[in-house]
Amino acid sequence: MSKDLASFHEALLQSKRVLAVCGAGLSASSGIPTFRGAGGMWRKHNALELATPEAFRKDPGLVWQFYSLRRHNALKAAPNAAHYALAEFARQRPFPEFLTLTQNVDGLSEGAGHKGKSVEFLHGSLFRVRCARSWCRYERFDISDPITPALAVPEGEEDGAWRDVPIEGLPKCPECRTGLLRPAVVWFGEELDSQMLKRIQQHIARDPVDLCIVIGTSGTVYPAAGYASQVKAQGGKVAIVDIDCSVRGDDADWLFEGDAARVLYLSTFPLSDTC
Numbered sequence: 001m002s003k004d005l006a007s008f009h010e011a012l013l014q015s016k017r018v019l020a021v022c023g024a025g026l027s028a029s030s031g032i033p034t035f036r037g038a039g040g041m042w043r044k045h046n047a048l049e050l051a052t053p054e055a056f057r058k059d060p061g062l063v064w065q066f067y068s069l070r071r072h073n074a075l076k077a078a079p080n081a082a083h084y085a086l087a088e089f090a091r092q093r094p095f096p097e098f099l100t101l102t103q104n105v106d107g108l109s110e111g112a113g114h115k116g117k118s119v120e121f122l123h124g125s126l127f128r129v130r131c132a133r134s135w136c137r138y139e140r141f142d143i144s145d146p147i148t149p150a151l152a153v154p155e156g157e158e159d160g161a162w163r164d165v166p167i168e169g170l171p172k173c174p175e176c177r178t179g180l181l182r183p184a185v186v187w188f189g190e191e192l193d194s195q196m197l198k199r200i201q202q203h204i205a206r207d208p209v210d211l212c213i214v215i216g217t218s219g220t221v222y223p224a225a226g227y228a229s230q231v232k233a234q235g236g237k238v239a240i241v242d243i244d245c246s247v248r249g250d251d252a253d254w255l256f257e258g259d260a261a262r263v264l265y266l267s268t269f270p271l272s273d274t275c
């Protein structure tokens with residue numbers, strides 16, 4: 001395992017196919033809390049309580065408040081140098097040479113201009129909403145803040161002060177008129193989009209990926225957590241960029257400990273001139 005930026009950069013330039021797998025640490029320096037690290041929002045509010053279909057069925061008001069707060073904070077946040085570096089690299093090395101798989105739902109990659117075939121959003125988006133009824137196909141892009149008056153985040157309460165929101169105050173499906181809308185994100189136990197998973201598997205299987213860069217993810221949630229091992233098993237190299245590498249990197253070829261924005265901007269993509 002190496003910490004040598006020069007050899008990593010050389011490998012990046014030489015690689016015909018590069019895969020980036022991103023997690024919450026990518027957006028940390030934009031002020032978006034991670035899930036499991038220090039200050040992670042789910043320390044105060046249990047993940048299993050809030051990010052499951054069961055939680056939504058039990059208390060949609062609580063779950064909607066959690067997501068309203070995150071929509072509000074994400075709309076105020078700006079992409080950081082890491083988002084721009086990945087977007088710039090995608091422009092220099094278009095798909096299929098470079099593919100990013102992000103678990104983030106905050107819209108910051110899109111805000112940096114990272115869109116199209118070069119990026120797959122594994123866990124959906126905070127800014128898409130869909131009908132919670134499985135038989136109703138209604139879905140839309142929605143950046144309204146608040147999404148309903150009852151879900152407004154009171155000024156000074158951006159850290160989250162929970163209150164009762166009656167079901168009448170939650171967004172309703174305008175199509176079937178019987179269901180509530182829900183964030184179009186992937187909760188624990190829910191299937192990721194099958195077409196997207198197929199595209200990713202075909203991409204990895206068609207021509208082996210030479211280099212996988214794992215950025216700011218604890219690597220605890222599947223299927224995202226499995227892609228680096230898959231690349232490794234096919235003979236590719238793996239680099240990890242994370243602020244805390246203390247429990248990581250057993251099979252990584254490079255390990256860079258630091259803020260993703262700083263590491264990616266300063267060292268990984270020195271050719272980027274947009275950030």
Ligand code: BJW
Binds near residue numbers: 185
């Ligand atoms: C920095 C930094 C800085 C901080 N710079 N770094 C195979 C084996 C075992 C279990 C399963 C399996 N396959 C599927 C499962 C079940 C389950 C799962 O993985 N469970 C695990 C807990 C074991 N997976 C699923 O249910 C998935 N569905 C699925 O596979 O369907 C089929 C199926 C179902 C059931 C069984 C089998 C098959 C769906 C997973 C959906 C995850 N959803 C969430 C919520 C999304 C919506 C939302 O945002 O609200 O996704 S959970 C949460 O975790 C969120 C994240 O995207 C995801 C990953 O978290 P991430 O990004 O890694 O964040 P952190 O906080 O964990 O880590 C941050 C990292 O950044 C840390 O390392 C920090 O050090 C670092 N860092 N600051 C650089 N400045």
